Amino acid sequence: MKKKLFCIFLFGSSLNAWWDATTSKKPLILNPSGDAQYTGRIIGKEFERTLTYTFAQKVQESLAEQLDMNVLLTRSNLESRSQRECAHFANCLQAQFFIQITFFQATTNDIEWYIYYYSQGTDFMRLQPGFTFLPVEHADILHKAETCMWAQKLAQFFKTAPSHQAGIVQGPFGLPLTSLKGIVPPAICIEIGLPTQYNVQDLASLLVKAIEQLPFAEAQNT
Amino acid sequence: MKIKTYFGLFCSTFLFGILLFAYFEGWITIKLPRYILSPAQADHTENTSKITLAYWTSAEWKTEQTHILRSSEIEETIEHIVNALLCTLYESHLLKKPVKINTVMISTGQNELFISFDRNPFLKEASIFAKWMLIESILKTLKANDIKIPLVRFLVNQEPLEDQHLDMASSWPITGFLL
Numbered sequence: 001m002k003k004k005l006f007c008i009f010l011f012g013s014s015l016n017a018w019w020d021a022t023t024s025k026k027p028l029i030l031n032p033s034g035d036a037q038y039t040g041r042i043i044g045k046e047f048e049r050t051l052t053y054t055f056a057q058k059v060q061e062s063l064a065e066q067l068d069m070n071v072l073l074t075r076s077n078l079e080s081r082s083q084r085e086c087a088h089f090a091n092c093l094q095a096q097f098f099i100q101i102t103f104f105q106a107t108t109n110d111i112e113w114y115i116y117y118y119s120q121g122t123d124f125m126r127l128q129p130g131f132t133f134l135p136v137e138h139a140d141i142l143h144k145a146e147t148c149m150w151a152q153k154l155a156q157f158f159k160t161a162p163s164h165q166a167g168i169v170q171g172p173f174g175l176p177l178t179s180l181k182g183i184v185p186p187a188i189c190i191e192i193g194l195p196t197q198y199n200v201q202d203l204a205s206l207l208v209k210a211i212e213q214l215p216f217a218e219a220q221n222t
Numbered sequence: 223m224k225i226k227t228y229f230g231l232f233c234s235t236f237l238f239g240i241l242l243f244a245y246f247e248g249w250i251t252i253k254l255p256r257y258i259l260s261p262a263q264a265d266h267t268e269n270t271s272k273i274t275l276a277y278w279t280s281a282e283w284k285t286e287q288t289h290i291l292r293s294s295e296i297e298e299t300i301e302h303i304v305n306a307l308l309c310t311l312y313e314s315h316l317l318k319k320p321v322k323i324n325t326v327m328i329s330t331g332q333n334e335l336f337i338s339f340d341r342n343p344f345l346k347e348a349s350i351f352a353k354w355m356l357i358e359s360i361l362k363t364l365k366a367n368d369i370k371i372p373l374v375r376f377l378v379n380q381e382p383l384e385d386q387h388l389d390m391a392s393s394w395p396i397t398g399f400l401l
Binding site: 038040041042102104105112114116119120121137170173174175176177178179181189191193 | 346347348349350351354385386387388389392394395397399
């Protein structure tokens with residue numbers, strides 16, 4: 001009797017875990033550049049870490065409101081975390097998409113958008129069937145096609161957006177970026193060049209609109 | 223032992239201790255005589271030759287011709303080429319600080335080139351794109367001057383070049399990342 005009860009309990013708990021995994025929303029992870037130890041660049045009179053965090057919070061709120069999306073930030077306002085921790089966070093949660101956000105002071109009066117994805121110059125590499133050991137710097141190849149396609153879609157959206165909103169758009173470029181190393185889910189880095197006058201809310205709204213175009217967001221919307 | 227011997231021993235060890243302390247603190251340096259190669263022993267020759275420098279400025283690639291001393295040793299030639307590029311970039315105000323090459327080394331398999339700068343060439347405030355274009359300028363210049371080593375690794379004072387954005391821990395292909 002005890003054995004039967006134990007088997008039923010085991011079956012029930014595994015069914016529950018499977019149900020949770022299939023129905024729960026995979027998160028979109030936003031990684032604002034900088035932390036308690038690294039202030040980032042100086043933009044106007046503020047540090048990059050403060051601006052990226054404010055921006056990420058606005059994007060998170062908008063996406064949660066408009067698309068009922070599960071959006072997570074990798075850090076709170078003045079918290080420290082390493083790049084490895086962020087990558088581990090994204091991999092463990094099996095994130096839908098990982099976006100690294102960085103800012104810099106633009107030299108022109110236009111907003112500049114640069115889109116990057118991770119590349120080691122080994123884009124010709126393909127996964128072999130069966131079990132294979134994959135070095136951490138090649139984790140990107142698992143979702144390479146999706147990453148490139150989504151980065152292209154975002155860039156296309158910004159390029160077609162009104163010039164007063166988007167400004168100059170460059171990319172997507174494949175580069176060995178420290179912040180995207182070892183991340184298995186599709187991951188990109190958006191670097192925004194801020195002129196002397198800008199509105200963080202407008203920038204956040206534009207990024208939210210761009211994310212809405214992506215297949216996973218569209219599917220969630222319908 | 224006499225008191226004089228004790229006193230002498232005390233003084234000499236005390237003096238030796240002071241000297242040793244000063245040496246380890248870097249207050250004094252000891253310079254050993256060096257062997258200087260006579261011109262007859264040096265088997266490398268140098269002659270001037272024309273090289274092409276490529277760099278990114280005002281949203282386009284620019285090329286420029288200049289003369290350097292081309293040595294029979296490839297490391298020395300590479301050092302001259304990259305220094306000429308860095309000098310041009312500094313003079314054109316594309317580099318905010320003067321940067322030079324410390325050392326150039328080639329791996330034994332001749333497939334990896336190590337370039338060591340005397341300081342970090344990247345500005346903290348620079349964008350990823352600006353940093354990338356600086357690296358691409360070096361790679362493009364090397365390629366334009368028939369340097370056929372496939373991988374290049376960048377160092378600062380013989381230590382890995384650390385950057386918050388670009389992963390400089392691994393080697394960069396000489397072809398760069400521009401499509």
